[in-house]
Amino acid sequence: MTGEAAPAQGFALDRPLLLIGCGKMGGAMLEGWLARGLSPEKAFVVEPAGAPALAARGITVLSSLDEVPAGLDPAAIVVAVKPQTMDKVLPVLAGIAGPRSLVLSIAAGKRLALFEGAFGAGTPVVRAMPNTPAAVGRGMTVLVAGGAAGAMDCDLAGRLCAAVGEIGWVEDEALIDVVTALSGGGPAYVFLMIEVLAKAGEKLGLSPDLAMRLARQTVSGSGELARLSSEPADQLRRNVTSPAGTTERALNVLMAADGLQPLFDRAIEAATARSRELAG
Incomplete structure (x- = not known):
């Protein structure tokens, strides 16, 4: 797999998609799929809290996994439940998943081995780590494929995640802990x-009002400039920095030996270590 973003592609699927959990992240992904052409009739959502607005749009909303129609044979099962509820979900889900259904997990800290153990080695599983800007279509998701996931499975997983932003792939699942620390947090x-x-x-x-407006717009505008520019971040920084000017004076503090880089090094290392602890 490459680290490049997947192209915008539609969802002309001949089999349904089953979404387990429709909270903020699951809901954002569902909206992205629908915006890219997924037929509402192909969407089945398991959400214990209910979702009458989705049902009104022609989406099948189920209150539990026990209500999933027999023989549904979904193209993909997207697991978007909280990690602490996974132990209750997996035994039931094992009866629905199969070698024809991709299992895409966006549950933080849950390793591929957990799903492969529950569903069997022949079930294609892909693990994904998205982040919250997915809610506005500007997310970053990194995926890693299990041993049974083939090219078509990975293509579908990539398209599902690209519906809410950019994607990248890693070959080593251990790197998902770094991804969690860097882009997840x-x-x-x-x-x-x-x-x-x-x-x-x-x-x-x-x-306070003006200071916050300046800070919010500066950060969001700079992020959009970085997204749209072909220049690397260090060049964009230089573009703003006049020799012996005010920005250079501030950067001398931020880029000092005890400045931002060592601080962020420690922060990302700490978050990565915690991710590994939580995953066991």
Whole structure:
């Protein structure tokens, strides 16, 4: 697999998709699939809390896995439940999954071996780590394939995840812990940057409202510029930095030996270690 984004492709499937859990991430993915052409009649959603708005759109909403129609034979089963509920879900799901159904898990910390053990070695399984900007179609998802997942399975998994942003692949599942630390938690680090930028402005006299507006728009605008530009991040930084100017003075602090790089090194290492602890 490559680390490149999957092309925008539709979902002209001859078999249904089964989504287990329709919270924020599962719901964002479902909206992405529908926007790309998935027929509502092909979507089956298991959501204990119910989803009348989805049912009104022609989507089949089930309150439990026990209600999944016999012989549904889904093209893909997307597992989007909270990790702590997985032990209850897997035994029932094992009776639905099979060699013709891709199992795509976006449950944090749950290894491929858990699913392969529950469903059997012949079931194609792909594990994915998305992040919360998927809610606005700007997510980043990294996937890793299990041993039984073939090219067609990986293509489908990539298309499912590309519906909410960009994707990348890794061959080594252990790297998903690093992905979790970097991009899974990354939005929180960016939101913290907005907070600290605004507070720094407040301390120097800006009103709280203006300081926050400046920080939010600067971070979001810079992110969009980075997304659309062909230049690498270090060049974009240089483009803003005039020799002996104000930005250079600030960067001398941020890029010092005790500045942002060693701080983020420690932060990502700590998050990676915690991800490995949680996965067992």
